[in-house]
Amino acid sequence: MKILKIDHLGIAVNSIDQAKSFWSTVLGLHFEGSETVAEQKVTTAFFPVGESEVELLESTAPDGPVAKFIEKKGEGIQHIAFRVANIEEALAELKAKGVRLIDEKPRIGAGGAKIAFLHPKETGGVLVELCQRD
Numbered sequence: 008m009k010i011l012k013i014d015h016l017g018i019a020v021n022s023i024d025q026a027k028s029f030w031s032t033v034l035g036l037h038f039e040g041s042e043t044v045a046e047q048k049v050t051t052a053f054f055p056v057g058e059s060e061v062e063l064l065e066s067t068a069p070d071g072p073v074a075k076f077i078e079k080k081g082e083g084i085q086h087i088a089f090r091v092a093n094i095e096e097a098l099a100e101l102k103a104k105g106v107r108l109i110d111e112k113p114r115i116g117a118g119g120a121k122i123a124f125l126h127p128k129e130t131g132g133v134l135v136e137l138c139q140r141d
Contacts, residue, residue, distance in 0.1 A: 008097040014090035014120075014138050015053075015060040019073045020082050023052045023065045030054045030061060042117045049073050051117040062088075062117070086124070088136035094121045097137050101125065113139070 020026040023041060031038045036054040043050045048071030052063040064085055066074035076085050091097045094113045102108060110123035116138065125135040 008100045009092040011090045011092060013059050014088040014136075014140075015062045016084060017062045017064050017086040017088065017134075017136070018083065019064050019066075019076050019080075019085040021065070021077060023050060023063050026063050026082075027052055027054075030063070036061065043067060044117050046114070047072065047116070053117075086134035086136050088122075088138050091137050091139055094123060094137055094139040098123055113137075 018026075027038055030036045031054070036056060039053040039055055039060075041050055041052040045067070048066060048068040050065045050067055052065075054061040054063075064073045066072075066077070068074065073085065098108060098111065098113070102111065107126040107129050108123065109126050113121035113123045116122035116136075118140070121139040121141075123137050125137070127134045
Protein backbone atom coordinates (compact mmCIF):
# COMPACT_ATOMS: atom_id res chain seq x y z
CA MET A 8 0.00 0.00 0.00
CA LYS A 9 1.33 3.39 -0.90
CA ILE A 10 0.14 6.29 1.26
CA LEU A 11 0.74 9.51 -0.65
CA LYS A 12 -0.15 12.10 2.01
CA ILE A 13 -2.67 13.17 4.59
CA ASP A 14 -5.60 14.09 2.38
CA HIS A 15 -7.75 15.77 5.01
CA LEU A 16 -8.82 15.96 8.64
CA GLY A 17 -12.54 15.46 9.19
CA ILE A 18 -14.01 17.63 11.95
CA ALA A 19 -17.54 16.97 13.18
CA VAL A 20 -19.54 20.14 13.85
CA ASN A 21 -23.13 20.91 14.77
CA SER A 22 -23.30 23.70 12.19
CA ILE A 23 -21.00 24.38 9.26
CA ASP A 24 -22.34 27.94 9.04
CA GLN A 25 -21.29 28.63 12.62
CA ALA A 26 -17.99 26.73 12.49
CA LYS A 27 -16.71 28.05 9.18
CA SER A 28 -16.23 31.59 10.49
CA PHE A 29 -13.40 30.36 12.74
CA TRP A 30 -11.64 28.58 9.89
CA SER A 31 -12.06 31.40 7.38
CA THR A 32 -12.29 34.62 9.40
CA VAL A 33 -10.02 33.79 12.33
CA LEU A 34 -7.47 31.51 10.64
CA GLY A 35 -7.79 33.05 7.19
CA LEU A 36 -8.31 29.78 5.33
CA HIS A 37 -10.14 29.90 2.00
CA PHE A 38 -13.60 28.31 2.09
CA GLU A 39 -13.63 26.17 -1.04
CA GLY A 40 -17.31 25.21 -0.88
CA SER A 41 -19.66 22.63 0.55
CA GLU A 42 -21.27 19.46 -0.70
CA THR A 43 -23.97 17.15 0.63
CA VAL A 44 -23.33 13.42 0.38
CA ALA A 45 -26.84 12.02 0.88
CA GLU A 46 -25.70 8.39 1.15
CA GLN A 47 -23.56 9.29 4.18
CA LYS A 48 -26.09 11.71 5.69
CA VAL A 49 -23.55 14.52 5.80
CA THR A 50 -22.78 17.94 4.42
CA THR A 51 -19.09 18.72 4.04
CA ALA A 52 -17.20 22.00 3.78
CA PHE A 53 -13.58 22.21 2.62
CA PHE A 54 -10.73 24.51 3.61
CA PRO A 55 -7.48 23.77 1.73
CA VAL A 56 -4.25 23.93 3.74
CA GLY A 57 -1.19 23.35 1.55
CA GLU A 58 -1.63 19.95 -0.06
CA SER A 59 -4.24 18.85 2.50
CA GLU A 60 -7.63 20.08 3.63
CA VAL A 61 -9.73 20.61 6.71
CA GLU A 62 -13.16 19.06 6.12
CA LEU A 63 -16.04 20.18 8.33
CA LEU A 64 -18.78 17.57 8.66
CA GLU A 65 -22.38 18.41 9.57
CA SER A 66 -24.95 15.64 9.85
CA THR A 67 -28.08 15.91 7.73
CA ALA A 68 -29.98 13.39 9.88
CA PRO A 69 -30.15 12.56 13.59
CA ASP A 70 -29.17 8.94 12.86
CA GLY A 71 -26.19 9.85 10.65
CA PRO A 72 -22.66 8.79 11.64
CA VAL A 73 -21.57 12.38 12.34
CA ALA A 74 -24.61 13.02 14.55
CA LYS A 75 -23.86 9.82 16.47
CA PHE A 76 -20.21 10.85 16.84
CA ILE A 77 -21.15 14.28 18.23
CA GLU A 78 -23.71 12.72 20.59
CA LYS A 79 -21.07 10.37 21.98
CA LYS A 80 -17.90 12.50 21.90
CA GLY A 81 -18.91 16.08 21.12
CA GLU A 82 -17.67 18.22 18.29
CA GLY A 83 -14.09 17.71 17.18
CA ILE A 84 -11.78 15.63 15.02
CA GLN A 85 -13.81 12.71 13.70
CA HIS A 86 -11.33 11.11 11.29
CA ILE A 87 -8.03 11.37 9.48
CA ALA A 88 -7.92 10.57 5.77
CA PHE A 89 -4.88 9.26 3.95
CA ARG A 90 -4.67 9.50 0.19
CA VAL A 91 -3.57 6.23 -1.36
CA ALA A 92 -2.41 5.44 -4.87
CA ASN A 93 -4.82 2.50 -5.30
CA ILE A 94 -7.63 2.06 -2.79
CA GLU A 95 -8.65 -1.41 -3.96
CA GLU A 96 -5.07 -2.68 -3.49
CA ALA A 97 -4.82 -0.96 -0.11
CA LEU A 98 -8.04 -2.58 1.13
CA ALA A 99 -6.96 -6.01 -0.13
CA GLU A 100 -3.60 -5.64 1.64
CA LEU A 101 -5.20 -4.56 4.91
CA LYS A 102 -7.76 -7.37 4.74
CA ALA A 103 -4.94 -9.89 4.11
CA LYS A 104 -3.22 -8.53 7.23
CA GLY A 105 -6.38 -9.21 9.24
CA VAL A 106 -7.36 -5.57 9.68
CA ARG A 107 -11.09 -5.11 10.31
CA LEU A 108 -12.62 -2.78 7.73
CA ILE A 109 -15.83 -0.79 7.87
CA ASP A 110 -15.84 -0.70 4.06
CA GLU A 111 -14.50 -3.74 2.25
CA LYS A 112 -15.16 -2.01 -1.08
CA PRO A 113 -14.72 1.70 -1.79
CA ARG A 114 -17.71 3.98 -2.03
CA ILE A 115 -17.99 7.48 -3.46
CA GLY A 116 -17.43 10.36 -1.05
CA ALA A 117 -17.31 14.12 -1.32
CA GLY A 118 -15.67 15.47 -4.46
CA GLY A 119 -16.16 12.12 -6.19
CA ALA A 120 -13.29 10.50 -4.29
CA LYS A 121 -13.24 6.75 -3.72
CA ILE A 122 -13.27 6.27 0.07
CA ALA A 123 -13.23 3.47 2.63
CA PHE A 124 -12.97 3.45 6.40
CA LEU A 125 -10.98 1.20 8.73
CA HIS A 126 -12.57 0.13 12.00
CA PRO A 127 -11.38 2.32 14.90
CA LYS A 128 -10.87 -0.75 17.11
CA GLU A 129 -7.99 -1.64 14.76
CA THR A 130 -6.34 1.78 14.93
CA GLY A 131 -6.24 2.65 18.61
CA GLY A 132 -9.57 4.43 18.51
CA VAL A 133 -8.86 6.65 15.49
CA LEU A 134 -11.30 6.50 12.58
CA VAL A 135 -9.04 6.22 9.52
CA GLU A 136 -10.28 6.88 6.02
CA LEU A 137 -8.47 5.88 2.87
CA CYS A 138 -9.22 7.92 -0.23
CA GLN A 139 -8.23 7.90 -3.84
CA ARG A 140 -8.72 10.88 -6.09
CA ASP A 141 -8.29 10.36 -9.81
